[in-house]
Every structure is written in structure tokens, then in C-alpha cells.
Amino acid sequence: MRRLATWCSIGFATLIHAAALHGQEAVRVRRGDVCNQCSITATERTSLGTRDGPAQVGSAPWLACNTRGEFAAVTMSRRGEILHFDREGAFIRTVGRRGSGPGEFDVIFPLLFGPGDSLWVFEPSRRRLTVLTPSLELARTSPLPVPTAAAIGYNDGSMILQGSIPTRERIGLPLHKVSVDGQLRRSFGAVIPVVRPDNRFLESRRLTSSDEGQLWSARVSEYVLELWDTSGVHIQTLEVDTPWFKPWKPRSDGSRAGPMIIDIQQDPHGLVWVLISVADPNARVASDDRARAATGSQSEDRSWEFDSIVEVVDPKRGLVLASLRFDQHLRGFACPGIVHGYHEDKEGFPSIRIWSVAMSSLR
Secondary structure: OHHHHHHHOOOHHHHHHHHHHOOOOOEEEEOOOOOOOOOEEEEEEEEEOOOOOOOOOOOOOEEEEOOOOOEEEEOHHHOOOEEEEOOOOOEEEEEOEEOOOOOEEOOOOOEEEOHHHOEEEEEHHHOEEEEEOOOOOEEEEEEOOOOOOEEEEOOOOOEEEEOOOOOOOOOOOOEEEEOOOOOEEEEEOOOOOOOOOOOOOOOOEEEEEOOOOEEEEEEOOOOEEEEEEOOOOEEEEEEEOOOOOOOOOOOOOOOOOOOEEEEEEEOOOOOEEEEEEEEOOOOOOOOHHHHHHHHOOOOOOOHHHEEEEEEEEEOOOOEEEEEEEEOOOEEEEEEOOEEEEEEEOOOOOEEEEEEEEEEOOOO
């Protein structure tokens, strides 16, 4: 009955439109010895954070970098604060503080540099966007119609936001076009809208800009990439053939039960970089107390349980060109070609580690 009620809450016109799009067949993306000269190289660039003081970082970081190579970082342990670092990792200053006024923040996520190196600061719990100038001064704030989990910003100030809007017309549609003043223009992002209250991952998406007026949307719990335009038209679906990443549903306690797509980026060559979190086969099977005792850490962080895989997908040829596994739980792409991860040393002091990733060949 719950599923029936969910389906009945979706507008009839939406279902007709989705059914028409559903006729498009997905492209099966192959992998194998199709690009012997292709490989991913990873070079550790720097790390951010100090053991104490204003540059100390914490768990669950999110990082963005601008065209000058500078970094803006937020962490859960320093709510309301944005840490500013130069391209070499040296601390510059703290921007903002915890509060509800202009230039004050609560939980920040996501964080991204937009047009002209303006910094876009999203607060999901407040449904609010704050835009800072390239010098990180307050420029404007605007309300948002959805608690945002992922975002793309455009030159005219409009944006694509990922989140759930539980109304009759928009339920099950994870992507939303929003104007510069926070007005909702359209919702899209699912060929057939489906909502499952027992599966919190179903509507989650990772986003990256594609060609003019287009974007890639990646599902979280299955290796599927979808190309959309910002008018809501579905263009293409890629299903990546991966033996170690099969679609999964959450466990009975709601936790993840398989690999997870963490982030995606399209590079200037039109290739889609996919960052995937996978279980570390060498992770210790221990209670929280034993895990902390083994590492000397007092943190609740459990990133040591996961590794990461970075893959490069060629949408035009339907091929996975290269793959690289990290013995590190990476958190995302700070900007194209830059990935970051959270690290604790043996004494439990945290830092944000940064790598450059590149393709060795683009045949």
C-alpha cells in the first residue's frame, strides 16, 4: 500500500512524459584491454591542516578549489567556518562563524567555486545559499526550494540542485533547475519517478557539468550515469559493466550495502571521471573501542574501512578507459583533476590529503 500511495502521488503528466523517455535503451559501457596505453597517474600534492590552532581540520571534510589553485574547506567539527588555504596548503584565514545571520553558517554542504571564482556556500538544513566574492566577502544570500545535497552553478546565477521535494508534482524527481533568486523553475532527473521510503539512496545523485546546457547525473548505489539537458530532457544512459559493483539496496538498519559513487567530474576531453568508495579488504573486523585502541585515535571516523577507485569513462565510445585503486577513503573532486581524502595519523590528528590525477594517454 505504501508503494501504491507513492506512485499515486506522482502527477499523471509526469508519468506520460517519463514513459515516453523510457523507450530509450541504455548504452552498455564495456571494460577490458581496449586502451592498453591508458592509465591513471596520481601524485600527492599537499595536505591541509595543523595539529591545533585556527588551521586544525576535522572529520567529514568537503573541499573546493578555485582557478588560482586555492582551497576552501569545511568540516563537521568546525560548523559554520570555512578554512581558506593557498595552493601550497598554507593556511590563510577562517571565513564565517556559526550563527544564523548574514555571513554566518551552520552545516555547510556542498561547497563549490562558481563563475569568476565566487564561492557558493549551501546550507541544507536552512535551505539557503550564500555567495561570497572571489576575496571571500559576502555578496548575497538567497532561499532555496530544496535541501541541497549536490549542485552545479551557472554564469547567470542559476543552478541545478539535487534533493527531494515531496509534493505531488515533484516527488521522485531528484534534480531541480533554480533561478538566481531561488525560484524553482523545473524538476527532472528520473526517467520514471520512484520513491521508496525504505531506500534513502534511491533519489541521491552526483552531478557534473557537461557540454553547454547539459549535465551528467550519477546514481549512488548502482553504476549508472545519465546525461540530461537543463530543460529536463533525458539524452543518454550509460550502464557500466562492473562485476564488483552490482545494484544494491540498503541493509535493514538503512546503511550502505555495497560500493558507492562518491563524486563525478567531466574533463575538457569529454571524459567522465567517477570516484567510487569500496570496502577495504584489509579492514579490521573490530568493535569501535578496539578500532580506536588499534589506531590510537579518539575519533568516530571510520574511513579506514574503505578504499577508493577512480575510473575514466568515455561516453562516446562506451568504454572504461582506465581504473586506479587508492588505499584511501577519498571524499570527492575538489575541482577537475584534484581529489581529496581524510586522514588521521597514529595519534589521531586529522588532515586533508590532496592528489592530482591525470590520464597518461588519451588515444
